Amino acid sequence: MLSMRDIAKQLSCSKTQVRKLLIKYKIPIRGSSIRPKNNFRTYGNKKNKGHIVHDRKEAQTIKIIKNLYSEGMSTRSIARILDSMRIPTKNNGKSWHNQTIISILTREGIYKSKKGSS
Numbered sequence: 001m002l003s004m005r006d007i008a009k010q011l012s013c014s015k016t017q018v019r020k021l022l023i024k025y026k027i028p029i030r031g032s033s034i035r036p037k038n039n040f041r042t043y044g045n046k047k048n049k050g051h052i053v054h055d056r057k058e059a060q061t062i063k064i065i066k067n068l069y070s071e072g073m074s075t076r077s078i079a080r081i082l083d084s085m086r087i088p089t090k091n092n093g094k095s096w097h098n099q100t101i102i103s104i105l106t107r108e109g110i111y112k113s114k115k116g117s118s
Contacts, residue, residue, distance in 0.1 A: 004029075043090050043104055061087050065104055069111075075101040 004015045004022075011018070022029050044062050046055040061082070068078045079096035089096055105111035 042107070043100070058090075062104055062108065065101060066108060066110060069101075069105055074098075075105070 002010075004018045008015045008018045019029070021027075044055060044058045045052050046058075047053075064087075065078055065082070068081065069075070073081075075098040078101050079098045082096045082101075087096075089100065102111055
């Protein structure tokens with residue numbers, strides 16, 4: 001089975017157009033392949049025997065992130081430092097992104113957006 005994206009690519013048209021044609025000709029559309037967001041995927045949590053529990057290693061990383069941010073470091077700098085320290089991301093091995101740092105700091109209630117500040 002091809003995805004709508006693959007079909008659109010082969011036909012040189014949009015996914016929207018593919019969807020309309022599939023519906024028009026009553027061709028079944030498979031469900032989304034996007035993984036649902038689960039709280040255990042949140043950095044600092046993991047799933048253990050079906051229960052969401054705190055991950056101690058990730059909690060240490062969150063503490064490092066909070067300390068670096070409170071010292072005035074930017075989220076991009078923090079991401080670079082975590083990469084240089086070879087601290088794994090939730091995706092095991094992918095590099096840290098500043099938006100991940102922002103999400104963690106926001107969830108911890110300490111991120112201050114620089115938008116609109118003059």
